[in-house]
Amino acid sequence: MADAPIIPDEAEVRARWGAFQWNDDSKAKRDAILSRYPAGREQSASIPLLDLAQRQVGAETQTQGWLPVPVIEFVAREIGVPYMRVYEVATFYTMFNLAPVGRFHVQVCGTTPCMLRGSDDVLAACKNKGLIKGKTTPDGLFTLTEVECMGNCSSAPMVQINDDNYEDLDYDRTIAILETLANGGAPKPGTQEPGRHTVEPKGGPTSLTAMVTENHDYRDEWNVAAQGADA
Amino acid sequence: MPKVKVDGVEIEVPQGATVLQACELAGKEIPRFCYHERLSIAGNCRMCLVEVKPGPPKPQASCALPAAENQEIFTNTPMVKHAREGIMEFLLINHPLDCPICDQGGECDLQDQSIAYGRGHSRFDENKRAVTEKYMGPIVKTVMTRCIQCTRCIRFAEEVAGVEEIGAIYRGENMQITSYLEEAVSSELSGNVVDLCPVGALTSKPYAFEARPWELRKTLTIDVMDAVGTNIRLDSRGRQVLRAVPRVNDDVNEEWASDKTRHAVDGLVRKRLDRPYVRRDGKLHAVTWDEAFAAIAAVEHGGSVAAVAGDLVDCETMFAAKALLKGLGSSLLEGRQTGMDYDTSSLAAVNFNTTIAGTEEADAILLVGTNLRWEAPLVNTRIRKAIKKGAKVFAIGPETELTYKVEWLGADLSVLGNLPERVTEAFGKAAKPMVIVGGAALKGAHGAALGLVETLGLVKDGWNGFNVVHMAASRMGGLMLGYAQPAGISALYDAKLTFFLGADECDHARFTGFKVYVGHHGDRGAHHADVILPGASYAEKSGTFVNLEGRVQRGERAVFPPGDAREDWTIFRALSERLGQTLPFDTIDELRAAMALDCPELATLGLKTFAWSAPALGTVAEGVLEGYPIKDFYLTNAICRASPTMQRCSAELVHGESFAEAAE
Numbered sequence: 001m002a003d004a005p006i007i008p009d010e011a012e013v014r015a016r017w018g019a020f021q022w023n024d025d026s027k028a029k030r031d032a033i034l035s036r037y038p039a040g041r042e043q044s045a046s047i048p049l050l051d052l053a054q055r056q057v058g059a060e061t062q063t064q065g066w067l068p069v070p071v072i073e074f075v076a077r078e079i080g081v082p083y084m085r086v087y088e089v090a091t092f093y094t095m096f097n098l099a100p101v102g103r104f105h106v107q108v109c110g111t112t113p114c115m116l117r118g119s120d121d122v123l124a125a126c127k128n129k130g131l132i133k134g135k136t137t138p139d140g141l142f143t144l145t146e147v148e149c150m151g152n153c154s155s156a157p158m159v160q161i162n163d164d165n166y167e168d169l170d171y172d173r174t175i176a177i178l179e180t181l182a183n184g185g186a187p188k189p190g191t192q193e194p195g196r197h198t199v200e201p202k203g204g205p206t207s208l209t210a211m212v213t214e215n216h217d218y219r220d221e222w223n224v225a226a227q228g229a230d231a
Numbered sequence: 232m233p234k235v236k237v238d239g240v241e242i243e244v245p246q247g248a249t250v251l252q253a254c255e256l257a258g259k260e261i262p263r264f265c266y267h268e269r270l271s272i273a274g275n276c277r278m279c280l281v282e283v284k285p286g287p288p289k290p291q292a293s294c295a296l297p298a299a300e301n302q303e304i305f306t307n308t309p310m311v312k313h314a315r316e317g318i319m320e321f322l323l324i325n326h327p328l329d330c331p332i333c334d335q336g337g338e339c340d341l342q343d344q345s346i347a348y349g350r351g352h353s354r355f356d357e358n359k360r361a362v363t364e365k366y367m368g369p370i371v372k373t374v375m376t377r378c379i380q381c382t383r384c385i386r387f388a389e390e391v392a393g394v395e396e397i398g399a400i401y402r403g404e405n406m407q408i409t410s411y412l413e414e415a416v417s418s419e420l421s422g423n424v425v426d427l428c429p430v431g432a433l434t435s436k437p438y439a440f441e442a443r444p445w446e447l448r449k450t451l452t453i454d455v456m457d458a459v460g461t462n463i464r465l466d467s468r469g470r471q472v473l474r475a476v477p478r479v480n481d482d483v484n485e486e487w488a489s490d491k492t493r494h495a496v497d498g499l500v501r502k503r504l505d506r507p508y509v510r511r512d513g514k515l516h517a518v519t520w521d522e523a524f525a526a527i528a529a530v531e532h533g534g535s536v537a538a539v540a541g542d543l544v545d546c547e548t549m550f551a552a553k554a555l556l557k558g559l560g561s562s563l564l565e566g567r568q569t570g571m572d573y574d575t576s577s578l579a580a581v582n583f584n585t586t587i588a589g590t591e592e593a594d595a596i597l598l599v600g601t602n603l604r605w606e607a608p609l610v611n612t613r614i615r616k617a618i619k620k621g622a623k624v625f626a627i628g629p630e631t632e633l634t635y636k637v638e639w640l641g642a643d644l645s646v647l648g649n650l651p652e653r654v655t656e657a658f659g660k661a662a663k664p665m666v667i668v669g670g671a672a673l674k675g676a677h678g679a680a681l682g683l684v685e686t687l688g689l690v691k692d693g694w695n696g697f698n699v700v701h702m703a704a705s706r707m708g709g710l711m712l713g714y715a716q717p718a719g720i721s722a723l724y725d726a727k728l729t730f731f732l733g734a735d736e737c738d739h740a741r742f743t744g745f746k747v748y749v750g751h752h753g754d755r756g757a758h759h760a761d762v763i764l765p766g767a768s769y770a771e772k773s774g775t776f777v778n779l780e781g782r783v784q785r786g787e788r789a790v791f792p793p794g795d796a797r798e799d800w801t802i803f804r805a806l807s808e809r810l811g812q813t814l815p816f817d818t819i820d821e822l823r824a825a826m827a828l829d830c831p832e833l834a835t836l837g838l839k840t841f842a843w844s845a846p847a848l849g850t851v852a853e854g855v856l857e858g859y860p861i862k863d864f865y866l867t868n869a870i871c872r873a874s875p876t877m878q879r880c881s882a883e884l885v886h887g888e889s890f891a892e893a894a895e
């Protein structure tokens with residue numbers, strides 16, 4: 001199929017990643033992950049371990065990380081399940097990269113709400129910064145992917161870059177974020193709309209207003225209301 | 232037992248039955264793609280939708296819904312009809328309309344069901360998706376665009392074959408079925424996915440574009456590639472057998488067949504002996520039957536005559552040879568070509584007493600010197616089933632991959648004398664303990680294994696847990712007909728005249744007398760022969776075979792032998808006349824009547840049980856097992872060795888040669 005990534009399993013990949021092992025940091029995390037599942041159910045750890053492995057590959061290659069086939073096999077051996085079963089998982093979830101990506105994996109949402117709110121401009125900004133869909137920039141910094149709804153529609157349009165979401169974008173804000181990243185900076189994640197806090201409506205919140213400044217516990221009030229209704 | 236109503240007819244169904252099974256019991260046909268009796272339930276094709284009351288007002292997948300008391304099931308309402316049409320239309324959205332060039336054509340579930348349940352047209356006029364072909368090995372050809380993602384092949388590989396190498400990668404519209412990294416599937420049962428695949432996504436590579444199903448003549452017969460006695464159907468056109476497919480027999484092969492059973496048939500038209508030969512001045516010369524017989528008649532044997540039965544011969548052939556030898560004053564018969572000399576005084580002691588189907592019930596199993604995966608793949612699948620029900624398996628022998636978890640006890644047979652505590656403990660708790668002795672251990676440990684009958688309590692009321700696995704289709708029949716010498720085959724070496732009945736595995740050079748080879752392939756036996764009499768292969772004669780559990784089965788003739796070749800028993804009949812010892816039968820029925828007198832067990836078909844009695848043998852087991860008798864699963868007999876498909880399987884799957892680029 002045209003869109004499905006070609007999974008590299010060449011000799012070079014095997015040579016580079018065949019000896020993959022957890023580093024100390026990952027080892028501790030691996031133990032913590034495995035301890036969450038009862039004995040005999042290690043297969044349940046497929047997804048967290050694949051993620052852990054992808055992050056370690058990312059750290060080793062200064063990128064967001066990806067899953068070379070030998071690393072997938074390593075994870076399968078870790079939990080004692082056939083390669084095929086872990087391979088299926090790795091190919092199913094789009095968060096697992098099956099081919100190398102750049103340091104920043106720019107995932108622009110192009111689904112209807114974001115499209116209506118201007119994701120075309122976001123993509124145009126990416127394009128003008130030299131990002132091409134499905135490709136990594138020559139300097140190895142950015143990989144651009146168009147994705148489906150990321151669940152941020154109320155602050156659309158948005159982009160996910162590695163572990164952070166950047167919302168309420170337009171052309172200029174996207175350029176600014178990409179430039180900050182390229183210069184080694186760390187843009188503020190979340191909404192880029194000045195004055196906007198989370199995904200509250202324009203003009204300030206209309207409900208849960210007590211939540212704006214502090215984490216207000218509404219439960220007592222609700223109980224009162226409920227008792228009132230009962231009576 | 233819940234009572235349900237299917238289309239107004241009340242029936243009682245077994246506890247745990249699904250709605251689909253209830254409908255079948257009521258005689259209603261439910262279309263399906265993903266559901267298969269012998270695999271787990273997936274419920275992903277939705278073709279089996281029915282209406283069920285009480286329940287939500289929408290069609291329900293009957294294969295995954297348990298039948299419950301007082302359920303009302305409807306299979307012929309407008310809702311069901313509409314639902315089926317809808318599913319059919321969905322399935323056909325991405326299915327190519329390439330039936331004219333598809334090998335499944337004529338035996339395709341999708342074709343049949345779209346005619347029966349589809350609307351006849353589609354409203355989809357976008358582009359269809361296309362999927363690249365996947366390499367799955369020498370047996371399975373793939374056209375993945377046709378796949379409807381029923382996942383039967385995945386479930387078969389995981390559940391029955393025990394090699395989790397087939398899977399579904401990507402998701403949604405991009406989902407594709409493939410073997411891991413498109414490597415050859417390393418199962419000797421891989422051909423079964425071809426039968427399971429309801430569409431033409433997985434088809435048979437060796438049989439690709441050979442024939443259409445309606446051109447084939449179908450003959451029911453018995454497979455001879457191993458001692459399981461797989462029930463098969465040979466499909467032939469003209470003089471050639473084009474394919475072998477399994478028949479359903481729950482007692483023997485369920486509905487599976489090994490790749491060897493299926494695909495050795497292309498060896499039937501290669502390297503055939505189609506005329507008699509006589510050796511003159513060290514060279515074989517083609518002659519007439521008369522000249523060949525004359526050469527045999529000229530041998531001065533003085534009653535020193537022997538017969539060696541090959542692995543593939545039927546009881547009729549062995550009986551005819553036996554009768555001829557008797558006339559010539561000899562009873563030097565042997566079938567264990569590799570020199571085995573285990574005690575045969577009690578057939579129960581060399582039989583698979585638990586029976587193949589009974590294996591499923593065992594709860595503790597000890598394998599002694601057997602690589603079951605190669606020696607009897609379809610017994611191996613039963614052990615997998617037993618394990619699913621909770622059986623524990625121990626094994627003695629060199630470690631090998633059996634497709635399930637085994638606790639290895641080392642390769643030293645002496646461990647039989649003092650089994651580790653965990654073994655005795657497991658067997659102590661077992662209600663149905665089972666020991667399976669393979670060819671590798673019969674030499675050194677037959678007695679010791681028989682000793683376990685006492686110590687582990689293998690034989691009890693209604694249960695016999697002592698088993699021997701044979702590998703030759705002719706073995707049990709041969710033993711019943713007396714093809715065994717106390718000293719084994721070495722007792723025959725000095726016979727003045729020896730008949731080799733398709734015997735290719737023995738050490739022919741050790742035979743000092745005149746060698747007559749009666750068989751169908753120009754293999755090892757023929758190379759050493761002084762006279763070659765061309766016979767018929769299992770596909771070319773009606774023959775009786777006894778499988779490893781003592782089940783007498785009979786197969787029919789699918790095609791005629793090539794050239795001057797004849798059915799083997801007729802050869803002995805003709806030769807006997809020439810030797811002045813005319814055999815007293817002129818037809819196969821007369822032969823069978825005579826055989827029944829000689830060996831009453833062979834008179835009727837079906838499972839024979841041999842009364843349990845164990846010969847007194849020394850119970851000391853010694854020796855370290857170096858390996859198993861079968862070195863190459865795909866090349867165990869003359870037919871396989873002549874088969875290009877089996878040669879290819881051997882090269883690729885056993886010897887690791889790479890053919891991956893051959894993927895079309």
Ligand code: SF4
Nearest residue numbers: 378379381382384428
């Ligand atoms: S290849 Fe055949 S058996 Fe396997 S999922 Fe596809 S349609 Fe089903």
Ligand code: FES
Nearest residue numbers: 109114149150152
């Ligand atoms: S549509 Fe873009 S986040 Fe939901």
Ligand code: FES
Nearest residue numbers: 274276277279294
């Ligand atoms: S047969 Fe029931 S969903 Fe496929």
